[in-house]
Amino acid sequence: MTLSYRFRWSWLVLLLAVTPLFAQSMPLVALQALSKQSYMVQGDLGPASTSNRGFNANAGIVITDKAVILIDALGTPALAEELLASIRAMTDLPISDVIVTHYHADHYYGLQVFKQLGARIIAARPALQAIGAPEMAERFAERKVSLSPWVDESFRVIAPDLLIDRAMRMQLGGAWFGLIPAGPAHTPEDLMVLSEADGVLFAGDLMFAGRIPFVGNANTKAWIKGIEDLIRAQPKVIVGGHGPASLDAANDLVFTLQYLKHLRATMGAAVQDLKSFDEAYAEIDWSRYRGVPAFDAAHRRNAYNVFLSMEQEALRP
Numbered sequence: 178m179t180l181s182y183r184f185r186w187s188w189l190v191l192l193l194a195v196t197p198l199f200a201q202s203m204p205l206v207a208l209q210a211l212s213k214q215s216y217m218v219q220g221d222l223g224p225a226s227t228s229n230r231g232f233n234a235n236a237g238i239v240i241t242d243k244a245v246i247l248i249d250a251l252g253t254p255a256l257a258e259e260l261l262a263s264i265r266a267m268t269d270l271p272i273s274d275v276i277v278t279h280y281h282a283d284h285y286y287g288l289q290v291f292k293q294l295g296a297r298i299i300a301a302r303p304a305l306q307a308i309g310a311p312e313m314a315e316r317f318a319e320r321k322v323s324l325s326p327w328v329d330e331s332f333r334v335i336a337p338d339l340l341i342d343r344a345m346r347m348q349l350g351g352a353w354f355g356l357i358p359a360g361p362a363h364t365p366e367d368l369m370v371l372s373e374a375d376g377v378l379f380a381g382d383l384m385f386a387g388r389i390p391f392v393g394n395a396n397t398k399a400w401i402k403g404i405e406d407l408i409r410a411q412p413k414v415i416v417g418g419h420g421p422a423s424l425d426a427a428n429d430l431v432f433t434l435q436y437l438k439h440l441r442a443t444m445g446a447a448v449q450d451l452k453s454f455d456e457a458y459a460e461i462d463w464s465r466y467r468g469v470p471a472f473d474a475a476h477r478r479n480a481y482n483v484f485l486s487m488e489q490e491a492l493r494p
């Protein structure tokens with residue numbers, strides 16, 4: 178009796194000791210409710226790593242009367258299995274569709290799990306260019322090492338069954354969704370998804386809340402238009418590809434919008450005046466952005482990329 182009591186007590190101590198470690202290093206694929214029908218799972222904020230098993234991106238789940246609609250499929254087949262288990266704890270409804278916001282590894286490596294269950298895969302048409310591009314094979318080689326054993330030779334790139342060419346409404350599982358291609362912004366194939374019943378918008382990696390966005394070689398003109406379309410859609414909640422859902426959607430979008438507009442206006446003027454980038458950058462007052470997180474890491478490069486793209490736009494008729 179005493180022995181078994183002590184035995185159980187020691188297990189409890191051990192459990193308490195390791196639980197915080199697990200909670201920190203192994204984020205659970207647990208559904209967070211956003212409304213009566215929409216949910217998300219939120220990945221770790223850091224990069225994909227063995228400590229988070231590649232769970233560093235979000236996925237959206239909308240449960241309609243007839244089906245489960247997914248937005249993205251997480252970063253490994255194993256994570257997709259965990260997501261499936263979390264969904265199955267809520268409902269037995271079929272998973273009819275998976276909408277891929279873009280073909281970056283952390284968002285689509287779990288697709289094969291849902292495809293096998295009969296789900297239709299939906300993506301924006303430029304996804305076809307991403308599939309088969311050399312970057313995709315390079316990423317797979319990298320993930321087999323960085324996310325071993327969760328990414329191995331059993332991984333398959335699952336191509337979309339349905340391609341989206343323009344913004345449209347579509348009934349999925351009996352509920353209405355807005356499918357909004359927004360690329361080329363974060364990627365050429367960016368696709369956002371609005372659940373009309375509850376106003377939850379799944380924006381993929383388009384929205385950057387509370388930090389300077391990463392512009393990369395984005396098409397800022399199209400990105401701005403995409404955000405303007407978004408603001409018109411008046412989403413109540415935005416779920417980005419990383420980090421918590423935003424309940425102050427309009428505000429978070431306006432920040433990114435104004436930032437991109439400011440870059441285009443200032444860099445566009447520099448190009449018109451035939452100034453060098455360094456000269457223009459030094460003259461412009463960036464004070465309103467200086468204190469914003471990621472300014473040092475991203476801002477100058479963002480400005481330079483926009484400068485280059487404004488040069489190209491000026492050369493085009």
Ligand SMILES: [Zn+2]
Pocket residue numbers: 279281363382418
């Ligand atoms: Zn991405």
